[in-house]
Amino acid sequence: MRSLLGLCFWALTMGSAVACAPEDALPLAADAPEPQAFLRLEPPPLAQPFSMELWLCDGTVTMIDATMPAHQHGMKYAPRLVALGDGAYRVEEMLFHMPGLWQISVTTDRATYHYDVTLP
Amino acid sequence: MIWRLALCFALCPAVAPAEVLLNQAEIDKVLLHGPWPHMPATDPSNRVSGNPDAIALGEALFNDPILSVDGAFACASCHDPQGGFTKAEPRAQGRVLLPRNTPALWNVSQHRWFGWGGDSDNLWAASLLPITAPDEMAHTPQSLEAALTESAYAEAYVALFGPVDQDALVNIGKALAAYQETLVTGPTAFDAFRDALERGDLAAAAAYPETAQRGLQIFLGAGNCTFCHSGANFSNGEFHDAGVPYFLSTTEVDPGRFDGLQNLRESPYTLDGPYSDDPEKSGAWAVRNVRQTHSDFGTFRTPSLRNLNATAPYMHNGSLPDLDAVVRHYNEIDLERMHTDGEAILRPLGLSEREIGDLVAFLETLSE
Numbered sequence: 362m363r364s365l366l367g368l369c370f371w372a373l374t375m376g377s378a379v380a381c382a383p384e385d386a387l388p389l390a391a392d393a394p395e396p397q398a399f400l401r402l403e404p405p406p407l408a409q410p411f412s413m414e415l416w417l418c419d420g421t422v423t424m425i426d427a428t429m430p431a432h433q434h435g436m437k438y439a440p441r442l443v444a445l446g447d448g449a450y451r452v453e454e455m456l457f458h459m460p461g462l463w464q465i466s467v468t469t470d471r472a473t474y475h476y477d478v479t480l481p
Numbered sequence: 482m483i484w485r486l487a488l489c490f491a492l493c494p495a496v497a498p499a500e501v502l503l504n505q506a507e508i509d510k511v512l513l514h515g516p517w518p519h520m521p522a523t524d525p526s527n528r529v530s531g532n533p534d535a536i537a538l539g540e541a542l543f544n545d546p547i548l549s550v551d552g553a554f555a556c557a558s559c560h561d562p563q564g565g566f567t568k569a570e571p572r573a574q575g576r577v578l579l580p581r582n583t584p585a586l587w588n589v590s591q592h593r594w595f596g597w598g599g600d601s602d603n604l605w606a607a608s609l610l611p612i613t614a615p616d617e618m619a620h621t622p623q624s625l626e627a628a629l630t631e632s633a634y635a636e637a638y639v640a641l642f643g644p645v646d647q648d649a650l651v652n653i654g655k656a657l658a659a660y661q662e663t664l665v666t667g668p669t670a671f672d673a674f675r676d677a678l679e680r681g682d683l684a685a686a687a688a689y690p691e692t693a694q695r696g697l698q699i700f701l702g703a704g705n706c707t708f709c710h711s712g713a714n715f716s717n718g719e720f721h722d723a724g725v726p727y728f729l730s731t732t733e734v735d736p737g738r739f740d741g742l743q744n745l746r747e748s749p750y751t752l753d754g755p756y757s758d759d760p761e762k763s764g765a766w767a768v769r770n771v772r773q774t775h776s777d778f779g780t781f782r783t784p785s786l787r788n789l790n791a792t793a794p795y796m797h798n799g800s801l802p803d804l805d806a807v808v809r810h811y812n813e814i815d816l817e818r819m820h821t822d823g824e825a826i827l828r829p830l831g832l833s834e835r836e837i838g839d840l841v842a843f844l845e846t847l848s849e
Contacts, residue, residue, distance in 0.1 A: 407513070408717045410766060432708070433825040437719055438770040454766045458719045459708045481509065 381448050382416035389467060389474035398467055398474040407480055408458050410438075415450040420471035425452055427465045499687040501678070502694040508678050510701045515675045515713050517787075518665050521590055525759035526752050527605050527655045529641055530662060538637045539660030542653060547628055549618040556611070556657065559583045565791030566664065571799025575617040580735045582799035585792040588785055590662040593718040593767060597781045597797045598741030602768045603757075604661060606750035609654035622650045629653070651756045666788050670846040671697075689846070696843025699836060704811070708826055715786035715847065720777060724814045724827060725796045727779035737797070739778040742771065776824075790848035804841045812837060 381399070388396035397420070402413035415422070425442055428435040437458055443451040457463050460480045467474040503511065529535035544562075546552040559573050560566045566586035573579040581597050589595070595607035611617040612625065620628070626649045629638060638645060642652040668676075674689035700706045711717045720738035727735045745768060750756055753765035781797040795801045801810055812830045819827065832840065 407711055408719070431825075434776075437772060438767065439772055441766075441770065454770055458717045460711060461708065481513065 381418035386414070386416055387476070389465075389476045391472050391474045396474075397472065398469070400465075400467075400476060402478075405455070405457050405463075405478060405480060407460060408456065410454045410456050412451060412453045413455065415452055415467065417448040417450070417469060419448075420469035422450060422467060422469050424468040425466070427455065427457065427463050429459060429461055429463055431462060432459070499691070501683050501686045501689075502691060503678075503698060507698060507701050510707065511675050511697070512679055513712065514715065515672055515679075517668055517672045517675075517713050519591065519713050520665065521662075524590070524604065524658070524662070525761070525763060526603055526757040527658055528758040529652075529655050529659050532641070532659055534637065535641055535656045535659040536663055537660075538634060538641065539656035539658070542634065543657055543660055545634075547632055547634075548612050548620065548625070548653070550620045550624050550628075554618055556608075560586050565788060567792050569793065571794050575611075575614070576619065577616050579616060580729050581797050582794065584784070585788065586661055586664050587666050587788045587792075588714055589664060590658075591714045591785070592716075592782075594720075594741075594782055596741065598735075598737050598739075598744075599720060599782055600741045600744040601748070602745065602751050602764065604658035605651065605654035606748065606756075608657035608661065609650050609750065612650065612653070620650075622647060625650055625653070648756075651750065654750075667849050669787070669849055671843070674846075690842065692839050692842040693846045694843075695836070696839035696841065699830075699832065699840050700843055704830060704832075704840065705826060705828075709783045710786050716783045718783065720780040720782050721824065721826075722776075722780050722819055723796065724810070724816075724818045725781075725798065725800060726818065727797075734779070735797070736778055738780045738782070739773070739775075742773045742777060745771075786844060786847050788848050789844055804844050805837065808832070808837050808840050808844075 383401065386399035386401045389398040389400060390396075391398065397418040399416045400413055402411070405411045415425075422442060422444075425440055426435060436456060438454060438456050440455045441453040443453060445451060457478075457480055463478045463480065465476045465478060467476075501508075523531035542548060543556045543560075546555045546558070548555060554575070559568055559575075560583060561568055567583045571582060573581065573583040584597065590604060592604075593602070595601040595604060596610075600610065601607035612620050613622070626645055626647065629635060629649050630645045635645060638649075638652070638656075641656070642648070670689060670693070674686050677683070677686035700710075709717055709719070709721055727737060729735055745751060748754070751765070751768045752759070753762055753768050757765070784795075789795070789804060793803055795804070795807050796810075801807045811827065812832045814827050814829055816828065
């Protein structure tokens with residue numbers, strides 16, 4: 362009985378980090394200790410608008426953007442954030458206008474998350 | 482016999498078999514610059530896009546000085562069909578010397594933004610701007626309406642658009658756009674090379690000159706050209722500082738994209754506006770979401786590199802007379818001229834004379 366309770370407690374605590382996002386969603390690197398944000402996107406097209414899906418286990422998105430750190434510039438267009446409820450978002454009209462490494466930044470009221478994407 | 486063989490070896494140059502010089506990573510990048518030609522779908526914001534009658538009317542108007550208030554200019558006066566739809570002068574000559582080089586119109590429908598400063602987000606809006614510009618064709622909407630009503634084009638116009646009224650300016654822009662959408666260049670030596678690589682035919686690909694291949698390797702690699710000159714049309718369609726001075730005189734500057742965005746926001750002729758025929762406003766996301774920053778000042782739209790052999794001189798002010806000058810500009814770029822808060826991409830390339838020649842040879846293969 363005690364071991365069963367322990368097993369349930371472990372499942373609840375260890376599973377909660379991904380309970381807010383689909384299994385195939387990718388965790389975003391964060392300034393916080395554990396990933397609380399996940400995204401899913403297809404390989405972005407070059408110089409064409411694209412969308413991605415975002416899930417937050419904790420907090421609310423306040424800003425989303427992307428930059429090319431090596432080139433010291435960001436996107437030419439402001440993306441559109443659509444809140445779907447329960448921490449889920451769709452981010453539309455992102456556009457990467459150059460090939461190379463882009464860093465997506467998701468800022469919430471709790472932490473800032475990053476995800477790197479390289480366009481060929 | 483022996484002396485004949487010796488003479489042959491002395492006089493006949495050693496001929497190495499042609500080969501593909503690019504590695505697989507470079508080949509993968511090459512494939513992203515095609516296929517070509519790319520015929521875009523009709524423009525939903527222009528209800529006569531793709532309409533043969535509108536194309537015919539547009540072509541006729543393009544070549545007719547009726548679109549000037551006094552008959553001084555036709556569109557073709559600057560966008561010369563015999564001259565690559567541009568002129569050989571560095572800057573366009575309207576009623577005064579204009580600040581910028583006449584943009585060539587080949588493949589113009591491939592763009593997202595139109596004009597060196599991106600004052601328009603669609604081709605029909607870009608086409609009507611010179612018609613009412615005081616320093617160019619100088620019509621008012623009223624004078625244009627009157628001229629059209631009295632012209633031989635009235636019947637064709639009415640069949641397409643209905644009665645000639647206050648929408649004549651926009652509708653003429655749409656007919657002109659329908660014509661310009663047909664201006665598409667054909668495949669080039671580079672495209673034959675690219676297509677051969679795609680189908681794995683290295684023997685056919687090896688026919689592409691080695692000097693052009695070496696130039697292409699520079700273009701894809703050390704030259705960093707593909708950051709801006711990407712895709713099948715060799716342009717990302719965006720605005721950058723290429724280190725070309727934007728001073729028009731000691732007291733005047735060309736603000737480029739910064740003013741272009743201002744004009745765009747004030748224009749009723751955008752894809753988000755009332756004159757778009759697209760009920761979905763499918764292309765309007767760009768004008769709604771585009772950012773304006775200080776670093777936009779003095780930036781200009783990345784031109785396509787296709788058909789360059791017909792469209793000299795180059796850059797927004799036509800300051801570079803030929804492709805050799807263009808490559809040398811980037812090879813020796815003055816970083817002191819670059820925006821301090823701008824992109825950190827361009828740097829002097831340090832190419833040798835041979836490499837400069839190779840890069841020029843590659844660029845020349847982007848023309849038919």
